[in-house]
Amino acid sequence: MAKELTAAQRVALARDPRRPSPEDYLHGLFTDFFEQRGDRLFGDDRSIVGGIARYHGRPVTVICTRKGKTLEEHLQAHFGMPEPEGYRKARRLMEQAEKFGRPIITFVDTPGAYPGLEAEERGQADAIAQNLARMSSLTVPFVAVICGEGGSGGALALSMGNRVLMLENAVYSVLSPEGFASILWKDSSRVEEACEVMKLTAQDLLELGVIDEIVPEPEELESLGTRLRIMDAALTKHLDAVVRLKDPARHRQEKFAAMGEAWIRGGKT
Amino acid sequence: MSQLFENRRARFLELRLRRKGSGVPFAPKPGMDPLFDKCPQCGQAVSKLDWQKTTGVCPNCGLHRPLTAYQRLYTLLDSGTFRELNPTLTGRDPLHFPGYKEKAAGLHSRTGLGEAVVTATGTMDGMSVVLAVMDSRFLMGSMGVAVGEKIARAARYAQKKKLPLIIFCASGGARMQEGILSLMQMAKTAAAIESFQKSGGLYISCLTNPTTGGVSASFAMLGDITLAEPRALIGFAGPRVIEQTIGQKLPEGFQRSEFLQEHGFVDAVVPRSEMRETLVRLLALHSKRR
Numbered sequence: 342m343a344k345e346l347t348a349a350q351r352v353a354l355a356r357d358p359r360r361p362s363p364e365d366y367l368h369g370l371f372t373d374f375f376e377q378r379g380d381r382l383f384g385d386d387r388s389i390v391g392g393i394a395r396y397h398g399r400p401v402t403v404i405c406t407r408k409g410k411t412l413e414e415h416l417q418a419h420f421g422m423p424e425p426e427g428y429r430k431a432r433r434l435m436e437q438a439e440k441f442g443r444p445i446i447t448f449v450d451t452p453g454a455y456p457g458l459e460a461e462e463r464g465q466a467d468a469i470a471q472n473l474a475r476m477s478s479l480t481v482p483f484v485a486v487i488c489g490e491g492g493s494g495g496a497l498a499l500s501m502g503n504r505v506l507m508l509e510n511a512v513y514s515v516l517s518p519e520g521f522a523s524i525l526w527k528d529s530s531r532v533e534e535a536c537e538v539m540k541l542t543a544q545d546l547l548e549l550g551v552i553d554e555i556v557p558e559p560e561e562l563e564s565l566g567t568r569l570r571i572m573d574a575a576l577t578k579h580l581d582a583v584v585r586l587k588d589p590a591r592h593r594q595e596k597f598a599a600m601g602e603a604w605i606r607g608g609k610t
Numbered sequence: 611m612s613q614l615f616e617n618r619r620a621r622f623l624e625l626r627l628r629r630k631g632s633g634v635p636f637a638p639k640p641g642m643d644p645l646f647d648k649c650p651q652c653g654q655a656v657s658k659l660d661w662q663k664t665t666g667v668c669p670n671c672g673l674h675r676p677l678t679a680y681q682r683l684y685t686l687l688d689s690g691t692f693r694e695l696n697p698t699l700t701g702r703d704p705l706h707f708p709g710y711k712e713k714a715a716g717l718h719s720r721t722g723l724g725e726a727v728v729t730a731t732g733t734m735d736g737m738s739v740v741l742a743v744m745d746s747r748f749l750m751g752s753m754g755v756a757v758g759e760k761i762a763r764a765a766r767y768a769q770k771k772k773l774p775l776i777i778f779c780a781s782g783g784a785r786m787q788e789g790i791l792s793l794m795q796m797a798k799t800a801a802a803i804e805s806f807q808k809s810g811g812l813y814i815s816c817l818t819n820p821t822t823g824g825v826s827a828s829f830a831m832l833g834d835i836t837l838a839e840p841r842a843l844i845g846f847a848g849p850r851v852i853e854q855t856i857g858q859k860l861p862e863g864f865q866r867s868e869f870l871q872e873h874g875f876v877d878a879v880v881p882r883s884e885m886r887e888t889l890v891r892l893l894a895l896h897s898k899r900r
């Protein structure tokens with residue numbers, strides 16, 4: 342893959358609808374998938390799909406975001422923006438994985454949490470916060486993969502893995518570049534500049550210590566077979582490593598406690 | 611660095627001085643009416659003395675004006691017990707974002723704050739606590755690496771010393787100027803709170819205007835007990851973003867403290883005048899001393 346792409350070009354690639362979706366990885370790499378629906382509190386959010394499956398024979402819990410492929414599916418899933426029920430369903434499945442000792446694998450591609458009226462009413466902030474807290478203490482190994490857009494807290498709420506992998510042309514950021522430009526510069530036309538400044542590419546995040554490995558991508562967007570092979574190799578390698586961790590919860594606590602520590606001045610205690 | 615200590619000392623002296631007076635002084639800005647200060651909500655002319663007596667609550671309409679972190683600490687802690695934690699901890703500029711360093715330095719010299727949160731220990735009615743108080747004057751109280759680190763350290767300190775933790779949130783969310791590392795502070799703070807709570811620690815979260823974005827979706831919503839000041843804006847997405855998404859105006863009172871309580875996310879809406887006694891009561895209910 343050409344390495345000379347600009348950040349803005351990668352943002353466009355990350356959002357390209359022809360790009361294989363998290364569900365393509367789910368159906369291509371896992372067998373015996375049993376979907377579990379609903380948060381047991383209010384409803385079932387179609388922008389998150391999760392359940393039990395086998396990965397190379399081993400039972401795992403797998404959770405994917407979902408943008409949908411048809412217009413009807415897009416609308417159903419708010420173009421991949423989860424509501425609180427989606428995050429609470431994910432938490433329910435994670436807690437169940439912990440109970441039965443299954444590793445957790447997530448595939449994330451979302452512009453962010455859905456900013457709707459009902460989503461707020463039903464506690465979007467609460468749903469995300471509870472996921473973050475709970476993910477930090479799960480006793481089972483956890484690998485997260487950012488496949489396309491890693492949009493803000495809505496993506497982080499599914500991504501606190503012992504290992505966080507990222508596809509070469511995926512992006513992961515505190516806010517969309519459009520939002521960033523309009524908030525900081527009050528000028529939504531400076532999106533391209535925002536893409537550069539924000540440091541949202543896989544290479545940037547690897548250097549900042551936010552992710553653990555970049556999963557290479559072939560040139561053609563639709564080359565699903567090649568993509569599955571590369572993803573399989575990366576996932577196998579990291580899953581094998583994390584299942585050997587003595588204390589995955591502690592590992593995650595320490596990993597996220599160290600985020601950004603190189604960017605602090607002073608404060609010895 | 612010596613400038614930093616200079617400012618700290620000035621702040622500290624100010625805090626000590628205030629303890630001797632009554633109420634919280636709202637220093638008049640240049641060009642302001644020296645005696646009266648109009649309420650920004652109802653327009654009523656309220657005397658400076660009354661603002662002091664009510665610690666920034668409008669006697670006419672009940673508006674709770676923002677308090678600085680040091681004013682808030684003054685209203686809560688027993689006299690002479692304030693000890694700041696990590697006073698010199700500040701952030702840097704991971705994105706080399708144009709103008710960010712200068713802006714932070716300017717705010718520092720104007721407010722004496724090293725960052726958007728002040729963490730401290732002290733006692734309330736004789737009971738030791740760890741407090742973290744955000745200050746919206748510093749880049750809207752946004753959470754960058756330093757804020758996340760100070761919150762996480764406060765939680766770890768409380769865990770180590772087996773003390774209750776009280777956090778006063780006031781924040782627009784993640785610090786955009788620090789990019790993805792700000793987002794990661796949500797994970798860091800939530801993990802530190804989770805570990806503290808699992809160890810048996812009591813965490814009381816106090817939501818003040820505004821508590822939104824990445825702060826609301828991390829430590830703010832994780833309290834064992836969640837209190838809110840009246841009419842504070844609390845939510846994940848900002849009202850304007852929601853209006854754009856759904857294409858209609860939001861109802862009056864949406865995302866306010868009372869709305870959150872009605873929907874099950876806040877234990878109690880507590881006016882500022884009752885905040886200290888409420889916290890003291892809750893601390894006593896969790897205290898081993900009889």
Ligand SMILES: [Zn+2]
Pocket residue numbers: 649650651652653654668669670671672673
């Ligand atoms: Zn008023």
